[in-house]
Amino acid sequence: MIEEIWKKQDLDLPIEVLSTIETTIEILDENYSIERTAEDLGGYVAVVDRAGIKELKQHQLKGIISEYIDEIEGAEYISALFLCPNDFSIVVICKKELKNLIEC
Numbered sequence: 001m002i003e004e005i006w007k008k009q010d011l012d013l014p015i016e017v018l019s020t021i022e023t024t025i026e027i028l029d030e031n032y033s034i035e036r037t038a039e040d041l042g043g044y045v046a047v048v049d050r051a052g053i054k055e056l057k058q059h060q061l062k063g064i065i066s067e068y069i070d071e072i073e074g075a076e077y078i079s080a081l082f083l084c085p086n087d088f089s090i091v092v093i094c095k096k097e098l099k100n101l102i103e104c
Contacts, residue, residue: 017075020093053092077094077096
């Protein structure tokens, strides 16, 4: 499953993860507008499980390696930044146990 996060919204995730998502969305909003869509520059946050990572790697992130992977302090989650062509980024949020799938 891939859950794309474009706007601020409540999710069933630990507060530390929600804070990371909110910070990322605020940066995207400030730099690319709160009115951006999938066709615009900027990007989005994707909260994924194992199947979601595999799907992203086969499509949107095919051939792209992460710029960095950070552990989200206080939660069993990581955040990984992928810079795609044309000034577009995808920040992937997933459980730490899936880090090996993000790295390969």
